[in-house]
Amino acid sequence: MRCPVCEGADSRHFQTIDARAYARCLLCEATFLLTAHLPSPQAERAEYELHRNTPDDPGYRRFLSQLATPLLQRLSPASHGLDFGCGPGPVLAGMLREAGHRVALYDPFFHPDPAALNERYDFITCTEVVEHFHRPAHEFRRLHTLLQPGGWLAVMTRFQTDDARFAQWHYRRDPTHVVFYRQATFERLALQHGWSCEVPAPNVVLLRRPSA
Numbered sequence: 001m002r003c004p005v006c007e008g009a010d011s012r013h014f015q016t017i018d019a020r021a022y023a024r025c026l027l028c029e030a031t032f033l034l035t036a037h038l039p040s041p042q043a044e045r046a047e048y049e050l051h052r053n054t055p056d057d058p059g060y061r062r063f064l065s066q067l068a069t070p071l072l073q074r075l076s077p078a079s080h081g082l083d084f085g086c087g088p089g090p091v092l093a094g095m096l097r098e099a100g101h102r103v104a105l106y107d108p109f110f111h112p113d114p115a116a117l118n119e120r121y122d123f124i125t126c127t128e129v130v131e132h133f134h135r136p137a138h139e140f141r142r143l144h145t146l147l148q149p150g151g152w153l154a155v156m157t158r159f160q161t162d163d164a165r166f167a168q169w170h171y172r173r174d175p176t177h178v179v180f181y182r183q184a185t186f187e188r189l190a191l192q193h194g195w196s197c198e199v200p201a202p203n204v205v206l207l208r209r210p211s212a
Contacts, residue, residue, distance in 0.1 A: 005136040005179060006188050008066040029189035033178040034209050045109050047176045051191055053089050064092045067127055067156045068204045070200035072099055074152060079122035080104075082146065085129030086111055092127055117142075121150040131157050131177045144193050146205075150211040153195070156204050157181055 001011040001023055008027035015022050017050075021034045026167055039047075053060050078100045083093040093103040101123075104148045106116040124143055138197045158171045160180035171177055186205045190197035195207040 003028060003137075004032055004134075005140075005181070005185060006192065007137050012090065015166060022166075025185075029182045029184040031166070032136075032179040034137075035134075038178055039175055041109075044132070044176050046107060047174070048087065051087065051089075053091055055089070055091050055094050057091075060091060061095065064095060064127060064156075065210075066201050067125065067154050067204050068092060068095050068099075070198075070204065070206060071123065071125070071152060071154045072096070074206065075101065075123060078102070080119075081123040081125065082106060082116060082119070082121045083125050083127075084146075085126055085132070090123055096125070098166055117146065117197070118144070120148045121146055121151055123154060125154045127154075127156040129157075130155055130181065131171070131179055133179055136179055140189055140193070144195075144209065147209045149209055151209050153209070154204070154209040155186070155207065158203050159183060173177060 002009050003011050006025060006028040008025055010026045011023045012026060013021065014024040014031055020037045022031055023034060046100045054073055062159035077101055078174050082104045083090050083097060084106050086093055086105045091104050093105060096103050104116045104119065105111040106113055125144060130136065147153060157180055160166070161182065162169070166172060172180070183199055186207065187197050189195070190207055198206045200206060
């Protein structure tokens with residue numbers, strides 16, 4: 001079975017939970033839901049519309065600052081970025097704009113602007129997005145092409161570490177979460193794409209495209 005994240009050919013059945021089958025890649029250590037069990041676009045959107053994240057929620061801003069703070073420390077002034085998978089309320093984009101950066105928006109459900117995918121960016125953010133990817137390898141290749149040389153891809157997702165509690169894990173129980181990453185997964189992706197890889201905070205990874 002081929003891994004949808006690193007496209008390695010050595011994956012094995014991991015667990016079946018409530019008739020949903022998951023596999024584990026032995027190369028990059030990603031855990032993923034089998035294609036037959038992926039949610040439909042209609043089911044995904046219905047779940048996303050239940051989210052209530054607003055710019056005036058201090059708790060949500062603190063949550064996003066786990067990614068925003070280390071990213072901002074690495075950006076040049078007035079950088080141009082993309083909030084990829086921004087959702088219906090792009091709070092992170094607003095925080096980065098407050099810091100003096102220009103930020104475009106793209107989301108396949110709420111901001112499906114194809115023009116945003118025709119630019120190249122100094123940074124791209126994916127907060128609580130990559131676990132939703134049905135075709136992760138394809139999406140990471142696309143993100144790579146959208147980055148300028150020297151650009152940053154900033155990802156926040158809950159790292160999967162405890163196999164014994166996987167069935168009860170709240171992150172797995174979200175029906176739109178279909179792929180789960182470990183630090184080793186991102187290290188493998190970095191090796192594939194020639195990125196540098198930093199983990200400045202729990203569940204945050206900063207990947208940088210080389211300058212040349």
